[in-house]
Structure formats: structure tokens, C-alpha cells
Amino acid sequence: MFEAVSAIGGGIGDVDASASAEVPVPKVRIGESFSSGDISVALVGARIAKPQLKSMFGKGGVGKEPMLNLAFRFANHHDRKVVLFRYNEFLPAIRVRDDVDNQLRNVGYGSDHVVGELRSGSDILPGATVGHSMVFAVPLPKTESVVVTVDLECVGEEGKVEFEIPVAKIEGLGA
Secondary structure (H helix, E strand, C coil): CHHCCCCCCCCCCCCCCHHHCCCCCEEECCEEEEECCCEEEEEEEEEEEEEEEECCCCCECCCCHHHEEEEEEECCCCCCEEEEECCCCCCCEEEEECCCCCCCCCCCCCCCCEEECCCCEECCCCCCEEEEEEEEEECCCCEEEEEEEEEHHHHHCEEEEEEEEEHHHHCCCCC
């Protein structure tokens, strides 16, 4: 039934199976860079710590509980084009899951924000490299690795990239 509906929706003729095939998501190690178009992204750090916060009035603070702090680097390699960083907390472009597919919740702090966090609508200027910090729940005990998925739509590109982090590479968590 689905093939018939797809064939009708796509016009007359055979269904092209390759059109519906999923594109494999590239897998990259922590510390390595992935490039798509004029943008590169790298997951450069992962640690368990109380996150550094800043209020909307500029006052510094620290989160109450240790969390998984992730540090990213985005580079705009175009010599003229400004890249707009877009992030929607309801449909997040960056997600984290563990090795048994438990989703690690992105932690928000109300009107405060994580120091180093790019705000949605931030510009990445031509030739510039910027950092971005995010905070997630701490992985459960017995977790062997976590996978960070970045939807490149947040920087105007298509596709996704996954960064795999063995627990031993997470500062403050590995044995």
C-alpha cells in the first residue's frame, strides 16, 4: 500500500528505492573536525562539572549539580558569507544519547545561560571560528559511550554528523 501511494505521489512509473534510502550519518571522534560546505564542526571537549552560568544581567554563577558539559567549535571557511547559527530548544539540533539509546536531557537554566553558549541568531563571520557550550544530564552508571548528533541545519548545511565519546574520554567520569 505504501509503495502504491508513493508511486502515485511521485508520478507515474516505478518507485525509486534510492530516493527513500537514508543517507548514512558520518561518525567522527571527539577532537576531530567534520566539514560540510564552508562549515566545519568539532566536538572539542567533554567533562563532568558544575556549569558556569551568566544571568541576563551579566552576573556570573555556577550550576547546583555536576552535568555533562560539551564544548564545540564551529568554523566558517567562506571568505564573504555570514553563517547564522540557529538553535531551537524544542527541536534541538544537538542531541546526546548513550550506548543503549537513552537520551540525555539538554539542561536549561531559565533566564541564565551557559557561559560560552552561542545564542540562536548568532552570526559566524567569514573566516571566523567560534565556540559553543552545552550542558546535558550526566550519563548513567555503566554507560560505555555517548553519541552526540549535530544536525548541520543549525549552520545552514544539510545532513548530520555524530561524535562518539568513550566514557574514558569524558573528564571527571572515566575511570
